[in-house]
Amino acid sequence: LRHRPIAISGDGANAVVVAASKEAKARGIKTPILFGEAKAKCPQIIAVSGDFHKYVFVHRQIMDIFDRFSPDVEVFSIDEAFLDLTKTQQRFGGPGAVAEKIKKAMRQEIGEWITCSIGIAPSKTIAKLVSSLSKPDGLSIIESKDVYKLLSKTNIEDLCGIGQRMKEHLNRLGIKKASDLGKYSLLKLEDRFGKNGYFYHALGRGEDVNKICAERDQGREKSFGHNRTFKKSLDFNIRDERNELLGCLLKLAENAAKRMRRQGMIARTVTLHIRFADFSSILKSKTFSLPFYTGLEVYQKALIILSEVFLERPVRLVGVRLSNLKSGYFQKHLLLEDRKKQELTNAFDAINKKWGACSIQHGLALYSQERAYDYSTALQRRFRVS
DNA sequence: TCTGGGGTCCTAGGACCC
DNA sequence: TCTGGGGTCCTAGGACCC
Numbered sequence: 414l415r416h417r418p419i420a421i422s423g424d425g426a427n428a429v430v431v432a433a434s435k436e437a438k439a440r441g442i443k444t445p446i447l448f449g450e451a452k453a454k455c456p457q458i459i460a461v462s463g464d465f466h467k468y469v470f471v472h473r474q475i476m477d478i479f480d481r482f483s484p485d486v487e488v489f490s491i492d493e494a495f496l497d498l499t500k501t502q503q504r505f506g507g508p509g510a511v512a513e514k515i516k517k518a519m520r521q522e523i524g525e526w527i528t529c530s531i532g533i534a535p536s537k538t539i540a541k542l543v544s545s546l547s548k549p550d551g552l553s554i555i556e557s558k559d560v561y562k563l564l565s566k567t568n569i570e571d572l573c574g575i576g577q578r579m580k581e582h583l584n585r586l587g588i589k590k591a592s593d594l595g596k597y598s599l600l601k602l603e604d605r606f607g608k609n610g611y612f613y614h615a616l617g618r619g620e621d622v623n624k625i626c627a628e629r630d631q632g633r634e635k636s637f638g639h640n641r642t643f644k645k646s647l648d649f650n651i652r653d654e655r656n657e658l659l660g661c662l663l664k665l666a667e668n669a670a671k672r673m674r675r676q677g678m679i680a681r682t683v684t685l686h687i688r689f690a691d692f693s694s695i696l697k698s699k700t701f702s703l704p705f706y707t708g709l710e711v712y713q714k715a716l717i718i719l720s721e722v723f724l725e726r727p728v729r730l731v732g733v734r735l736s737n738l739k740s741g742y743f744q745k746h747l748l749l750e751d752r753k754k755q756e757l758t759n760a761f762d763a764i765n766k767k768w769g770a771c772s773i774q775h776g777l778a779l780y781s782q783e784r785a786y787d788y789s790t791a792l793q794r795r796f797r798v799s
Numbered sequence: 800t801c802t803g804g805g806g807t808c809c810t811a812g813g814a815c816c817c
Numbered sequence: 818t819c820t821g822g823g824g825t826c827c828t829a830g831g832a833c834c835c
Contacts, residue, residue: 422803429802431835445802465805490835491805576833608809609832635807642803682827692801700827732804737827 415526419459422448431463435549468492471523478518482511487537487625495537497625508533512552535560539619541573560619565592572616579613582606591617633738637673638684639665640732646690649724658731660780662715665733667708667774671762678738679704683711685718686732694730695722706742707758709775711735 418437422430428448440455451458472491479486482505485497498508505511512531519527532544533554542563543553555563569591570580586605588594594617603610615622641661647654673680684698697718705711715733742755764773771778 429804431803447802493835574833578832638805640804684828696829698828730803734806 414459414461417459418455418457419461420448420451421463422460423462474523475519478515478522482515485625485627487627495540495625509554536619536621537625538572538616538621539563542567542571561592564595564617564619565590567591569594574612574616593617633678634676635738636734636736637669638732638734639669640686640730641665642730646727646729648727656780658728660777662731662733663708663712663775664778664781665731666711666715667778669733669735670706670708670711673735673738674706674742674758674762677740677742679706679741680735680738682735682737683714683718684734684736685715686730686734687722687728688730690727690729692729697722700737704739704741707754
């Protein structure tokens with residue numbers, strides 16, 4: 414696929430291209446875009462589906478390399494991190510030398526194909542800004558004395574933390590450049606935007622509100638959720654479509670609960686997300702006094718919420734999220750019922766781990782459209798059947 | 800200007816407690 | 818039954834990030 418126009422995307426009509434190779438970008442494919450539109454612009458485009466497990470694998474490789482250059486690494490996303498070089502830069506020969514060493518290590522240990530953009534600055538805010546300016550595979554270093562000049566050339570929407578809505582709000586106040594934001598009255602910003610006013614003010618001055626925070630010091634996950642957009646919106650009043658929706662909901666609940674259990678956590682709050690065909694959406698949550706951790710429990714609680722939603726319009730997306738988390742899945746339960754439930758759940762997890770995802774599942778989940786796919790991949794993984 | 804899926808944080812109002 | 822002042826938790830929704 415190298416040197417060809419490829420898109421990370423599904424191949425359905427509603428699929429979204431979330432990333433594109435530089436050959437595709439050269440033909441005018443700007444993400445995000447509908448795959449259909451991309452195809453119209455560039456008929457040779459090849460859709461490739463994302464492989465999240467592989468991304469996580471490479472993510473770990475990259476973070477392992479970062480750890481060698483600083484004890485303070487803040488993971489920002491699957492492919493980004495902030496490194497505090499204050500303590501270690503001298504040992505490696507200064508910031509520029511660190512950057513070159515990181516790039517070299519990545520090429521040698523991960524592959525020649527990988528590129529990385531590095532920004533070095535007195536703050537996270539500015540480092541993030543300049544690293545995005547030097548894409549791909551760039552390196553820029555900004556010193557304190559040059560920060561103001563950079564901010565006066567930077568549009569506010571290029572700062573990490575200012576989206577479309579905030580851009581409009583700030584523009585209405587006459588704020589267009591980052592330096593305008595930094596010079597604006599802090600009192601007025603706080604009055605208008607509450608707690609965030611302080612954050613925006615710092616942003617406009619190229620300063621950080623929080624220092625670099627290593628992963629070990631960061632809290633645990635705050636929520637686990639999944640959602641699914643259907644190829645075609647589903648009508649709750651038609652039996653087959655209702656079953657598909659419910660089967661999908663169960664599957665999402667099972668997956669979210671499974672991820673939560675893997676972290677040894679239990680939840681008290683379920684949030685149900687319904688998006689209708691007209692794109693309007695409802696988020697409804699409920700908090701329960703007793704925590705829970707099985708997919709079936711999550712599903713049943715989601716159904717309680719669902720029963721309070723008026724489902725007259727076709728449903729485009731359904732989602733479920735678990736929050737209000739606590740550690741505690743591995744604690745010993747005193748009640749026999751609880752112990753049995755935990756043993757059953759453990760057995761499910763063990764079977765699915767050994768034989769592949771969805772080797773064992775609740776009957777209702779078979780209504781979900783992905784059944785065929787899951788079933789065949791589970792078999793293939795185990796028996797190499799085509 | 801309508802496109803997915805994974806998240807985080809903040810706000811405002813209501814219910815409830817002493 | 819009404820009044821004040823301090824607080825917590827829950828819910829719905831918005832804005833933002835990759």
